[in-house]
Amino acid sequence: MDLSYFFDTIYTIPPGMGSGTFTLTHWSILGVMSLTIYLIAHVFSRADQATRQRILLGTVVFIVVNEVFKDIMLLAVGRFRWDNLPLHLCGLNMIATLVYWRTKNLWVAEWLYGMSLLGGMVALISPNWAPLPLMNLFLILSNTVHAALVLFPILLLIDGFRPQPGRFLRVMPVFGLISLIIYPLNKLLEANFLFMSYAPKATPFEMFEAWLGNPGYLLAFGVLLALGWFLIYLPWFRPAWAVNKASASGKPLPARQRLN
Numbered sequence: 027m028d029l030s031y032f033f034d035t036i037y038t039i040p041p042g043m044g045s046g047t048f049t050l051t052h053w054s055i056l057g058v059m060s061l062t063i064y065l066i067a068h069v070f071s072r073a074d075q076a077t078r079q080r081i082l083l084g085t086v087v088f089i090v091v092n093e094v095f096k097d098i099m100l101l102a103v104g105r106f107r108w109d110n111l112p113l114h115l116c117g118l119n120m121i122a123t124l125v126y127w128r129t130k131n132l133w134v135a136e137w138l139y140g141m142s143l144l145g146g147m148v149a150l151i152s153p154n155w156a157p158l159p160l161m162n163l164f165l166i167l168s169n170t171v172h173a174a175l176v177l178f179p180i181l182l183l184i185d186g187f188r189p190q191p192g193r194f195l196r197v198m199p200v201f202g203l204i205s206l207i208i209y210p211l212n213k214l215l216e217a218n219f220l221f222m223s224y225a226p227k228a229t230p231f232e233m234f235e236a237w238l239g240n241p242g243y244l245l246a247f248g249v250l251l252a253l254g255w256f257l258i259y260l261p262w263f264r265p266a267w268a269v270n271k272a273s274a275s276g277k278p279l280p281a282r283q284r285l286n
Contacts, residue, residue, distance in 0.1 A: 028159075028161060029161055031043055031158070031159055031161070031162055032161060032162055032163055033099070033103045033105070033162075033163060033164075034105075034158065034162060034164075035100070035105050035158075035164055036154065036155055036157050036158060036164075036227070036228075037105070037107070038105060039157050039158055039159075039162075041157075043157070043158070043159050044156050044157035044158055044159060044228065045156060045158065045159055045160050045165065046156055047152060047153065047156045047228065047229060047230065051160055052153075052156070055150075055160075055169055056150060056151070059150060059169060059170075059172075059173040059176075062173060063173060063176060063177045063180065066081070066085075066177060066181075067177065067180050067181065067184060069081070070181050070184055070185075071184050078181075078185055081181065082127070082178070082181055082182075082185075083127065085123070085174055085177060085178050085181065086123045086124060086127045086178070088170075088171075088174050089120050089123055089171055089174045089175065089178070090120060090123075090124065092167055092170060092171040092174070093112060093117065093120050093171060095167070096110070096164065096167045096171075097110055099163060099164075100164075107217075108215040108216070108217045109217045109218055109219070111217075111219075113208060113211070113217075113219040113220075114219055114220060114221075115141060115145040115220060116145065116146070116149065116171065116172060116175060118141070118204065119137075119138065119141055119142040119145060119146070119175050120171075120175070122134055122137050122138050122141070122142065123138065123142070123175075123178055126138060126182075132187070132193070133193065133196075133197060135179075135182055135187050136189060136190065136193045136194050136197050137197050137200070138178060138179045138182065139179045139182070139183070139187070139189045139194070139258070140189070140194045140197065140255060140258070140259075141201070142175045142176070142178060142179050143175075143176055143179040143180070143258060144251075144254045144255065144258055145175070146172045146173070146175035146176035147176055148254070149168075149172045150169065150172050150173065150176070152226075152229045152230055152231060153168065153169070153172075153229070154221075154226035154227065154228065154229055155168045155169075156228045156229065157227070157228045188262065189258075189259060189262045190262065191259045191262060191263055194255070194259065204220075205220060205222065208220050208222060209222050221247070222241075222244065224240055224243075225240075225243050231243070231246075231247070234246040234247070
């Protein structure tokens, strides 16, 4: 077991050491993370409400401790950068899980469904930490925290939360405002929060920058995000005529179609 690069980051690791993207190692990691998510969700679905709340709290604590521990270790080995501040989408989602736990706000839950579920899945499928080897602390922390960020909105769905496309559209301006703040902040700190300075290296997204240039690749990002949001909200979309018909009949809506 080679631990020579255990504390390296994507900025210090020598070329050719990475676990790669869509390699056997990457597929194995995805399999383990998916199985873990499934098992926790299965236990959650059969649990009483008190146990569910403990699992939700445990997931929030895990996400926060993971992020804090990562930054402490980066500081300890002298490899902390402005890029490590929680201003990437995963960091914003970490903050959102804390806010949701404190407030149980449906708008925050909507953010988590649209941003944390999709963002976590995209990060796991196309990890910017792919240059790191399997036996690397920051690869382990990155995979597990993003799996937890996928898990949390899934648990909310099991617990009764029902996404609403219209509510998500009203959440989107918050993301837009954050992006407007992040863009100049990236220039000031020479950072790459939300990957708005350049496409993440060692990921399939690099090809967009090669094709469309910088900042042209952001247009491709936007199109892919819109497609992802369309797909995850498609099961929850109901045309107005279906709502009116259900209301006129006096019949209760199916559970997955009830408004929160």
